[in-house]
Amino acid sequence: MVKQLTVAVVGATGAVGTKMLEQLEKRKFPIGKLKLLASKRSAGNTLEYAGQSYTIEEATPEAFERVDVALFSAGGSVSKALAPEAAKRGAVVIDNTSAFRMDPEVPLVVPEVNRADIKTHNGIIANPNCSTIQMVVALEPIRQTFGLKNVIVSTYQAVSGSGVSAIEELHTQSLAWDEGKNVEAAILPVKGDKKHFPIARNVLPQIDVFTDNGFTYEEMKMINETKKIMHMNELPVAATCVRVPVVAGHSESVFIEVEQAGVTVEQLREALTGAPGVIVQDDIANQQYPMPLFAEGQDETFVGRIRKDLSNDKGFHLWVVADNLLKGAALNSIQIAEVMVEDGLL
Amino acid sequence: MVKQLTVAVVGATGAVGTKMLEQLEKRKFPIGKLKLLASKRSAGNTLEYAGQSYTIEEATPEAFERVDVALFSAGGSVSKALAPEAAKRGAVVIDNTSAFRMDPEVPLVVPEVNRADIKTHNGIIANPNCSTIQMVVALEPIRQTFGLKNVIVSTYQAVSGSGVSAIEELHTQSLAWDEGKNVEAAILPVKGDKKHFPIARNVLPQIDVFTDNGFTYEEMKMINETKKIMHMNELPVAATCVRVPVVAGHSESVFIEVEQAGVTVEQLREALTGAPGVIVQDDIANQQYPMPLFAEGQDETFVGRIRKDLSNDKGFHLWVVADNLLKGAALNSIQIAEVMVEDGLL
Numbered sequence: 001m002v003k004q005l006t007v008a009v010v011g012a013t014g015a016v017g018t019k020m021l022e023q024l025e026k027r028k029f030p031i032g033k034l035k036l037l038a039s040k041r042s043a044g045n046t047l048e049y050a051g052q053s054y055t056i057e058e059a060t061p062e063a064f065e066r067v068d069v070a071l072f073s074a075g076g077s078v079s080k081a082l083a084p085e086a087a088k089r090g091a092v093v094i095d096n097t098s099a100f101r102m103d104p105e106v107p108l109v110v111p112e113v114n115r116a117d118i119k120t121h122n123g124i125i126a127n128p129n130c131s132t133i134q135m136v137v138a139l140e141p142i143r144q145t146f147g148l149k150n151v152i153v154s155t156y157q158a159v160s161g162s163g164v165s166a167i168e169e170l171h172t173q174s175l176a177w178d179e180g181k182n183v184e185a186a187i188l189p190v191k192g193d194k195k196h197f198p199i200a201r202n203v204l205p206q207i208d209v210f211t212d213n214g215f216t217y218e219e220m221k222m223i224n225e226t227k228k229i230m231h232m233n234e235l236p237v238a239a240t241c242v243r244v245p246v247v248a249g250h251s252e253s254v255f256i257e258v259e260q261a262g263v264t265v266e267q268l269r270e271a272l273t274g275a276p277g278v279i280v281q282d283d284i285a286n287q288q289y290p291m292p293l294f295a296e297g298q299d300e301t302f303v304g305r306i307r308k309d310l311s312n313d314k315g316f317h318l319w320v321v322a323d324n325l326l327k328g329a330a331l332n333s334i335q336i337a338e339v340m341v342e343d344g345l346l
Numbered sequence: 347m348v349k350q351l352t353v354a355v356v357g358a359t360g361a362v363g364t365k366m367l368e369q370l371e372k373r374k375f376p377i378g379k380l381k382l383l384a385s386k387r388s389a390g391n392t393l394e395y396a397g398q399s400y401t402i403e404e405a406t407p408e409a410f411e412r413v414d415v416a417l418f419s420a421g422g423s424v425s426k427a428l429a430p431e432a433a434k435r436g437a438v439v440i441d442n443t444s445a446f447r448m449d450p451e452v453p454l455v456v457p458e459v460n461r462a463d464i465k466t467h468n469g470i471i472a473n474p475n476c477s478t479i480q481m482v483v484a485l486e487p488i489r490q491t492f493g494l495k496n497v498i499v500s501t502y503q504a505v506s507g508s509g510v511s512a513i514e515e516l517h518t519q520s521l522a523w524d525e526g527k528n529v530e531a532a533i534l535p536v537k538g539d540k541k542h543f544p545i546a547r548n549v550l551p552q553i554d555v556f557t558d559n560g561f562t563y564e565e566m567k568m569i570n571e572t573k574k575i576m577h578m579n580e581l582p583v584a585a586t587c588v589r590v591p592v593v594a595g596h597s598e599s600v601f602i603e604v605e606q607a608g609v610t611v612e613q614l615r616e617a618l619t620g621a622p623g624v625i626v627q628d629d630i631a632n633q634q635y636p637m638p639l640f641a642e643g644q645d646e647t648f649v650g651r652i653r654k655d656l657s658n659d660k661g662f663h664l665w666v667v668a669d670n671l672l673k674g675a676a677l678n679s680i681q682i683a684e685v686m687v688e689d690g691l692l
Contacts, residue, residue, distance in 0.1 A: 154500035178524055201592050291551070310584065315584070
């Protein structure tokens with residue numbers, strides 16, 4: 001009989017937290033006891049899980065006593081304050097924020113790519129950035145078969161990556177546009193940054209705030225996290241991250257160079273076909289290729305538009321799409337917990 | 347006194363044709379006589395130009411007698427049939443379709459880049475593809491100053507590039523989405539292709555139909571036209587062309603490698619600042635960068651997010667935005683005619 005676990009979800013009412021609860025139920029995660037934790041403000045409210053009502057408790061250090069797994073998705077500051085407290089009390093933290101991702105003591109895990117890294121954890125395991133996860137799922141089978149020596153990605157990211165308020169903003173702006181009213185912006189590109197621009201009928205070449213080198217934090221996350229997850233510190237990775245008026249599903253135009261010479265498109269497609277978590281959608285004669293609208297609600301990472309560069313024998317182009325709230329966030333967190341159960345680590 | 351010219355506009359009721367008439371009027375092109383030509387079906391209808399009503403005539407070979415400049419934007423098949431007839435009768439054809447762009451006898455012109463090529467014309471001058479024009483406007487000052495040895499672009503293209511019906515489709519689908527109704531697709535990604543997919547809340551990694559090498563015609567246009575315009579047949583160029591739910595304004599995430607080593611971001615920005623047709627919008631401390639919503643109606647090509655690659659000393663990333671119906675189509679055509687007037691070629 002599978003051991004029944006005490007699971008805490010921190011930030012259960014957010015865009016990702018909601019999906020975490022959906023996934024725990026759908027995937028029949030062995031929950032003995034479920035604790036929903038949030039800020040003092042939300043404590044006392046109730047949420048449904050598996051047909052039962054749960055009262056949200058305040059996330060205090062003591063709330064993590066006797067918790068086996070704590071899934072965090074309530075922002076970096078909450079994770080920074082409480083994840084170490086949870087870990088100290090014996091919980092395994094799976095943290096969906098960027099708080100610990102680049103901490104050398106914290107494994108950053110996509111089960112299809114670096115499942116073995118989980119074993120090195122000291123109480124906290126980090127879930128990578130949404131746009132990173134789907135890219136490494138697609139790159140890993142290629143790296144394994146042909147080697148990998150360069151990655152340049154441009155993203156087309158959905159607003160749900162910025163949370164519930166950004167989804168509402170897209171809908172409100174879209175309605176205003178349709179009714180010929182003034183389109184007002186208060187959330188995107190970055191809640192809390194100085195300026196806001198409309199996302200409806202627009203694209204925003206800024207996700208997260210800027211760093212000193214001219215790249216945004218989102219771009220630096222893709223660059224640094226990819227190297228860490230793939231254990232390739234020397235891999236050149238470049239990213240341009242762009243928000244598009246899509247509700248759910250991140251798309252990525254990825255240029256790669258492989259190590260091996262003379263690889264054909266057919267060989268590359270074959271390496272991806274049947275790879276863990278990957279579905280190849282690449283039949284241009286029938287206009288089959290991945291699109292975010294159709295990836296929404298799906299667990300897999302979809303890869304298409306696979307073609308060989310016309311000037312560079314080792315260069316290939318891919319189009320990679322996944323549901324950013326599922327594989328990009330909630331699902332990957334639950335999958336980490338699942339493989340820990342499988343491997344007897346929980 | 348400037349010579350007054352007889353100007354014919356073929357396809358005056360289309361998305362680009364409408365903009366051509368606007369630009370001719372706004373820029374005070376020296377029109378002595380204006381002829382609006384279209385298919386037999388549209389002949390007899392009237393259009394306004396500069397406060398005067400014009401009756402649309404049928405575009406026949408004879409309609410081009412005594413025409414000085416014929417601006418074509420009525421689809422490739424119309425250009426193929428009638429542009430040679432117009433040229434035979436002494437008109438200079440400026441053709442906005444892809445019909446003659448790669449014809450070695452036909453100059454393919456962006457005035458900021460290869461104005462001198464106009465002189466070699468034999469009656470037909472081609473206007474490049476929208477997504478190509480804005481990219482070469484941004485690349486030419488860089489090439490002149492530092493050399494250029496690699497280009498990899500991913501585009502974020504507006505629906506107006508597919509004409510009036512695609513704009514209507516985006517609005518209709520968006521309204522259906524707002525009202526919770528079924529979203530139906532009949533135009534995009536390509537009118538006349540087998541399948542159609544929604545563009546509202548989606549992105550489509552197909553513009554134009556596919557070629558045998560896995561690239562679309564749109565992608566091959568960017569690749570081949572860039573080489574031709576810049577006179578760099580050996581330049582490696584790769585493109586991934588994607589439609590986004592934006593009405594007007596194409597955006598491009600462009601990776602380039604320059605020839606010269608040790609170039610700084612400041613030097614690159616300086617080379618672009620004040621370059622013909624370019625406006626640098628690149629002040630990340632104040633969240634200033636190009637966006638399609640704000641490029642609409644503007645003549646210039648906007649360049650921002652200029653940054654140096656973190657792994658490649660000769661690599662740079664740019665974000666390039668322009669109004670696809672203006673600089674990408676109608677305006678560039680009129681600018682070709684204007685420089686011909688300036689150079690005494692008309």
